[in-house]
Amino acid sequence: MAAMDLRQVADAFHERVPDLVDSLTKQMREVPSGSVATYGQLAQALGDTAASRWVATWLLEADCPLAEISHRVVRSTGEIGLHFSGDVSEKKRRLQNEGVVVSGGKVELGRFQVELPAIQAPLAALKAWQNEFVCPQAAPLDLNAVQTIGGLDVSYTGHQAVAVCSRFEADGTSPLGHASRCQEVRFPYVTGYLAFRELPLHLELLAQMQTEGTLPDLLLVDGNGRLHPRRMGIATMLGGLTGIPTIGIAKKKICGVMLADQLSPGVWEPIVEAKDQANDILGYTILPHAKTKHPLYVSIGHGIDSDEMQEVVSRSFAGHRSPEPIYAADRESRRIASTLATA
DNA sequence: GCGACAG
DNA sequence: ATCTTGTCGC
Structure with a gap:
C-alpha cells in the first residue's frame, strides 16, 4: 500500500469526533x-x-x-x-x-x-461509523520484512493524556526507544468507544513519527481489535486508517466466551461470540506464563493473520504479563504522566 | 438475584 | 485509566 499521509489521517479523524459534553449539556437543559x-x-x-x-x-x-x-x-x-x-x-x-x-x-x-426530545445522538452516529467502516485491502504481511514493532499505550493525569509508542526490534524484546505525545482529552471512556477517546492521540503520535522516519512496521495496541461488540476495536480502526498492520492486546475481556474449559500457560484459546458459533473466532486468550492467573485477550487488528499474530505476540513475551512493547509503552507513558502531575 | 463489558 | 497502605516474594 502506498504510504498514507498520517498528518491528514489524524486531522480527518479528529474532525469526526463529537463533543459528548456539549451534547449532554444540551440534553440537561431539557x-x-x-x-x-x-x-x-x-x-x-x-x-x-x-x-x-x-x-x-x-x-x-x-x-x-x-x-x-x-x-x-x-x-x-x-x-x-x-x-x-x-x-x-x-x-x-x-x-x-x-x-x-x-x-x-x-x-x-x-x-x-x-x-x-429526540435529537442528534452522537454515540449512535459513532456506532454506525464502526459498523460501516471498511478497512482498505491490505497487502499480505511478510513477517520477515518486519524491521520494527511498536507498542502503543496511553496514561492519564486528569484530562491530560500521554501516548507513547515504544519501538522494538523484530524479535519483540529488544528496545529501540520511545516516542511520545501529550494532549488534552475531552471524549470520555465509554465501553465500545475507546477508539474515539484514544485514536486522536495515537494518530498525532504516529504522524509525528512518520515525519521523523521512525514509523514501526507493525503495531501492538492497548485494547481490542476484532474482539469487540461490533468487530471494530481501536486496533482494527487504527490499522484500517493508517494501513499499518495492528494487533489488539487487552487485559480484560470486553465480550465473547472462551471455547475451552481451562487455560494453560502459553496456550492460545479461541474466544467466540457464543459457544454455538465456534467457527467464528473473534480473538484469543492466553496466560503469558505460569506466574500469572490473569490472562491476556489478543485479537487481530488489521493486516495480519492469526498465525502471524500469535507468532509475534509469543516472541514478545519476556516475563511480564504484557508483550514487551506494550509493557514498555505503559511504563514510559506513566512516567511522563507523573511528571506532568504537579505542573 | 444474576451478570459484569477494552482504557 | 486513576485513586491508594501495607504486604508478600523474588
Whole structure:
C-alpha cells in the first residue's frame, strides 16, 4: 500500500469526533425544575446506554458545569442516587424545593420523569461509523520484512493524556526507544468507544513519527481489535486508517466466551461470540506464563493473520504479563504522566 | 438475584 | 485509566 499521509489521517479523524459534553449539556437543559431524568435515559439520548456510567460519574465531578442541576438526574429504579456535594440529603432537599416528591428515598418516575426530545445522538452516529467502516485491502504481511514493532499505550493525569509508542526490534524484546505525545482529552471512556477517546492521540503520535522516519512496521495496541461488540476495536480502526498492520492486546475481556474449559500457560484459546458459533473466532486468550492467573485477550487488528499474530505476540513475551512493547509503552507513558502531575 | 463489558 | 497502605516474594 502506498504510504498514507498520517498528518491528514489524524486531522480527518479528529474532525469526526463529537463533543459528548456539549451534547449532554444540551440534553440537561431539557430537564426542567420540577422533573427528573434517569442516567440511562440521558445516555440513551446520547445514542447508547453504555454511556450511563459516564453520565453518572461526570455529574458527580466537583467541577462539572452541570453540578447545579445534577440533582434532577436519578436512577432507573427511582432511587435518587448520589450527589456531587457528597450529601444525598442535599440532593433530596433540592428536588423537594423544586416540587418533586421524594418518599422512601425514591422519586415516582411515572409522575416526574421528563420526556426528552429526540435529537442528534452522537454515540449512535459513532456506532454506525464502526459498523460501516471498511478497512482498505491490505497487502499480505511478510513477517520477515518486519524491521520494527511498536507498542502503543496511553496514561492519564486528569484530562491530560500521554501516548507513547515504544519501538522494538523484530524479535519483540529488544528496545529501540520511545516516542511520545501529550494532549488534552475531552471524549470520555465509554465501553465500545475507546477508539474515539484514544485514536486522536495515537494518530498525532504516529504522524509525528512518520515525519521523523521512525514509523514501526507493525503495531501492538492497548485494547481490542476484532474482539469487540461490533468487530471494530481501536486496533482494527487504527490499522484500517493508517494501513499499518495492528494487533489488539487487552487485559480484560470486553465480550465473547472462551471455547475451552481451562487455560494453560502459553496456550492460545479461541474466544467466540457464543459457544454455538465456534467457527467464528473473534480473538484469543492466553496466560503469558505460569506466574500469572490473569490472562491476556489478543485479537487481530488489521493486516495480519492469526498465525502471524500469535507468532509475534509469543516472541514478545519476556516475563511480564504484557508483550514487551506494550509493557514498555505503559511504563514510559506513566512516567511522563507523573511528571506532568504537579505542573 | 444474576451478570459484569477494552482504557 | 486513576485513586491508594501495607504486604508478600523474588
